[in-house]
Amino acid sequence: MLNAADETLARRLPEGVLREVAEGYLEEPRGRWRGIAGLVAAPRDVEECAAVIRACAEARVAVVPRGGGTGLVGGQVMPGGPAPLVLSLERMLAIRDVLPEEDVMIAEAGVTLQAARDAAAAAGRQFPLSLASQGTAQIGGVLSTNAGGVNVLRYGNARALCLGIEAVLPQGQVMRDLKRLRKDNTGYDLRDLLIGAEGTLGVITAASLVLAPIPAERGVAMLVVDSPDAALHLLARAKARMAGGVTAFELISGQGLRFLRQAMPDLRQPFADCPDWLVLIEIGLPEGLSAAAALEGLFVAGSEAGLVSDGVVAQSAREVDDLWSLREHIPLANRQIGAIASHDISLPLSEVAGFIRDAGAWLAAQGDMRINCFGHLGDGNLHFNLFPAEGRSRADYDDQRAGLSHHIHRMVVARGGSFSAEHGVGRLKARDLAEWGDPVRLAAMRAIKQALDPAGIMNPGAVLA
Structure with missing residues (x-):
């Protein structure tokens, strides 16, 4: 039976977006946690995603964004507290454009990394981000965790391979910033802020990705x-x-x-x-x-x-x-x-x-x-x-x-290193970040979180303990 908040969401959202919670939405690969959730929302496009976030903001329902579920630090599951809504990007599967002359691809968040690599190869290019989980990991997830992989030495991590993003912010506003530019000095780079934020500042719904030539x-x-x-x-x-x-x-x-x-x-x-x-x-x-x-x-x-x-x-x-x-x-x-x-x-x-x-x-x-x-x-x-x-x-x-x-x-x-290299902070390492993170940097991160997500609905408990 739905609680009052879930019933409110169901009335406000387009038909077919909400679904019952299946077991797979509550799991993570290492079995450290089992998540909880009231419902799953699977929007088909950015407007439906924005409607989901607006409804959750108004009802004060927490949102746990979920890509392919391959993350290893628990960012995709919420094990306690009031049951959240799981926001799955699995139906946002469009590769909107491939521009080999620009070395750019525009892909939605639910596109798997393997599908993006295959589309690039079909155009005579490569999308060089490569992970063991690339058949399941999704573009939104690899950007939200700033994933690395085996080719960072030459091509950089996910952040270096993204020119622009489309995202829904915590009160349901759509940020349309799918630039294809290498140079754009027009103020704060919100793209870089959302990349690596693990869904705590908004939901990435599409991205302009950097392609590269295939070495002969x-x-x-x-x-x-x-x-x-x-x-x-x-x-x-x-x-x-x-x-x-x-x-x-x-x-x-x-x-x-x-x-x-x-x-x-x-x-x-x-x-x-x-x-x-x-x-x-x-x-x-x-x-x-x-x-x-x-x-x-x-x-x-x-x-x-x-x-x-x-x-x-x-x-x-x-x-x-x-x-x-x-x-x-x-x-x-x-x-x-x-x-x-x-x-x-x-x-x-x-x-x-x-x-x-x-x-x-x-x-x-x-x-x-x-x-x-x-x-x-x-x-x-x-x-x-x-x-x-x-x-x-x-x-x-x-x-x-x-x-x-x-x-x-x-x-x-x-030794000047990091306890979170390429998998993110999630829930597993939030206490480590609180203990060893620079206090001024952490204060700035909390201020940004408060400014963008004052109700604290976006992936609560991840990154910032």
Whole structure:
């Protein structure tokens, strides 16, 4: 039975927008929380979305925006309080325009990242944002969380790939700012304010996205390095030799490969033994240059400098896919093993090796556990995940979990890093932000929230605790 607020919403909204709450709208991938909700609203266009927000503002009903539901910090579910309305963008599926001569695409918020990439490819371009969840993650969600992925080193994160947005603000006003301009100095950039706000300042309904040429030559190699420090020196050499051609530079630990062998024994690996550390590098070069030759040259230079001890350079599209498949399956293997705690962190590049060393030493003193450290080394983003020792279960560490994560985040902040690199703050890290965020910055954020959303209806409890 609907409560009075839900009945008011039902009377005010266009027919077909509201629906009953199905279980999938209340879930998040890691199962940390189960959300609550009174109803789900699935508008078909920006005007219906604005009508939903206006009705919720007038009835003082909280709104939890939801994209593909792939976020890992609980921003898409509200586990307590008065039941909110879940606002799903799943029916806003139009790619309104593709302009290859401008390198621009205009896509609605419910378009999946994969659909956007496919539309760009059909026009002879690429939308270079790439995530493991791109078949499900939606454009509105990746912008609202300022998602990163494997290609940030060359193309930037979601914010860098957006020229303009259309959005509904917390009192139902529609901001129509779908610019296709690279230069527009006309006051405060509200686009950048809403990108990364995780639905707390409004709902992104469409965006002008940046496309890029598809490199004529693509090359991928997996190289064995002695340490994270050696990997960083190799990254510097690669960037100098390739002159902007390095697309991705991923750090992989031997523990990650061992987890793959345990969880997915049929997945082919290029080395008989599991080296302690590897890097996966992808480059994209202009026509007339051989990507394979460039990577072979990097291997030789790295070997002569004592940075690289072994490696493979992909010689076919199949080998490219096989090498990337190893990297992309690491999170899936992690899920099968079962982590004690996972950390999405970023550090200045010069601090990465020291952090890995010191954090490993500190954790060794806390008890027997395994560390799988991997991630986007090119932009300083690590996934630093802790697992039970062999023969032990996650439950054995329940009384340690919160303390371990808190100390890891403290070590990251002390080195000038961030405890939230690419997954956002959501509800999981709101207390961390309150503890370690700059007080003046936090005060300004709260003032902005109060100015735009005085009733506090937009995704309450996310970002700002």
